[in-house]
Amino acid sequence: MRATDCLVLILGGGKGTRLFPLTLERSKPAINFAGKYRLIDIPVSNGINSGFNKIFVLTQFLSASLHEHIMHTYRFDNFSKGFVEILSAEQNHKSSEWFHGTADAVRRVMRHLRYMPQEYVLILSGDHLYQMDYRDLLRFHLNKNADVTIASILVDAEEASRMGVIDCLDSGRVKRLIEKPQHLGRLKIKPEMKGGKKSYCSSMGIYLFKRDVLFDILSTTKAEDFGKHILPMLIKRDKAVYSYKFKGYWRDVGTIKSYYEASMDLISKKPKFNFFNEKRPVFTRARFLPPSEIIDSHCVNTLIADGCRIKKTKIENSIIGLRTKIMGGSKIKNSIIIGNNYYQRRIKGELMKPYIGKGVVIERAIVGKNVTIGNFCRITDKRGSADIDRDLFCVRDGITILKRGVSIKPRTVI
Incomplete structure (x- = not known):
């Protein structure tokens, strides 16, 4: 078994409406995470750590930020033959349409893949949080002589419905795949027990195909989605479709609530996702920033990224992103400060210096990139509040999100 026999395709995702306003100017995989990373760094790092270093990222919607990140981050030397490259939706002589689903996206870039020699194709999502050695998945696939292997995980009934x-069967061979079922009880699927709760085997959106099987089904049908159409079709055709049960941590961060909860878990006593695993590092862009400067401040259960300047501030249960500047007397609790692209920059003739001012209080919030918050502003805990949409901020699931690049006037209360 050689990892080099497998080609990796990472799907860049659609509009990401459930993550708005974080997706106001970028695709889901380009969203910042854990102070210094992007979500796309997770599957790419899993691939590189597994020895799968021939990776294409399929993009379509608001992809400029994602393109820039990949271009500046993943550079292989001339002798490794590895790459991380972008395949964008494009017009050609036969079609001028965009991607219409996960399977349609792969179909429309197949002409770029036909001359790749790999025997297997691994298809991943660009917005999931997990650490997996894909060699274990490939080994299972080969041992079963599978046409397709679906990575799966046990989840409760509420999550299974999404x-x-x-x-x-007990052998792992898949009899049925039901995408987003509305009534689990009617499916007559026997649940398994996990932690004393009824749990269901569910797809992680990770598919390993024999190359010929993938190309054949995409060439002979117009089906648009893997979970809804392609995989049920292959099962009906009696192809060898198997389920590989993954026992580690996995999280879909496709909503504001799940993004916030996954972020807060990183600062818990025992985080489920381990950024400190030396054997499986998470790679990201090297920015060559100075160490963070923290003066006369009190920080508890907090992650602070590079290049920050924090003075006389109390920070609790929070994540502070790159180049964040916080002035004296401020309090930040249960919040995510995404950080800044620059310390200062002239934009439309005006010199911009994003910062969090003096005496600011921020609770249960996500502060977008390059945001300026004036002195003595208060962003309060919105648990129990209805969803709100304003020019400068939104509220989703009781979490306040300040939009990218906004300026909040001094003494504003949100």
Whole structure:
């Protein structure tokens, strides 16, 4: 078994409406995470750590930020033959349409893949949080002589209704795949027990195909989605479709609530996702920033990225992103400060210096990139509040999100 026999395709995702306003100017995989990373760094790092270093990222919607990040981050030397490259939706002589689904996206870039020699194709999502050695998945696939292997995980009934539920034999062979079922009880699928709760085997959106099987089904059908159409079709055709049960941590961060909760878990006593695993590092862009300067401040359960300047501030249960400047007397609790692209920059003739001013209080909020918050502003805990949409901020699931690049006037209360 050689990892070099597998080509990796990472799907860049759609509009990401459930993550708005974080997706106001960028695609889901380009969203900042844990102070210094992007979500796309997770699957790319999993691939590189597994020895799968021939990676294409399929993009379509608001992709400029994602393109820039990948271009500046993943550069292989001339002798490794590895790459991370972008394949964008494009017009050609036969079609002028955009991607219409996960399977349609792969179909429309197949002409770029036909001359790649790899025997297997691994298809991933660009907005999931997990650490997996894909060699274990490939080994399972080969041992079963599978045509397709679906990585799966046990989840509770509520989460299973948002995923693809798998009904399989004891051998792991899949009998049925039901995408986002509305009534689990009617499916007559026997649940498994996990932590004393009924759990269902559900698709992680990770698919390993024999290359010929993938190309054949995409060439002979117009089906648009893997979970809804392609995989059920292959099961009906009696192809060898298997479920590989993953026992580690996995999280879909496709909503503001799940993004916030996954971020807050990073600063818990025992984080489920481990950024400190030397054997499986998470790679990202090297920015060559100075160490963070923290003066006369009190920080508890907090992650602070590079290049920050924090003075006389109390920070609790929060994540502070790159180049954040916080002035004296401020309090930040249960919040995510995404950080800044610059310390100062002239934009439309005006010199911009994003910062969090004196005496600011921020609770249970996500502060977007390059935001300026004037002195003595208060952003209060909105648990129990209805969703709100304003020019400068939104509220989703009781979490206040300040939009990218906004300026909040001094003494504003949100």
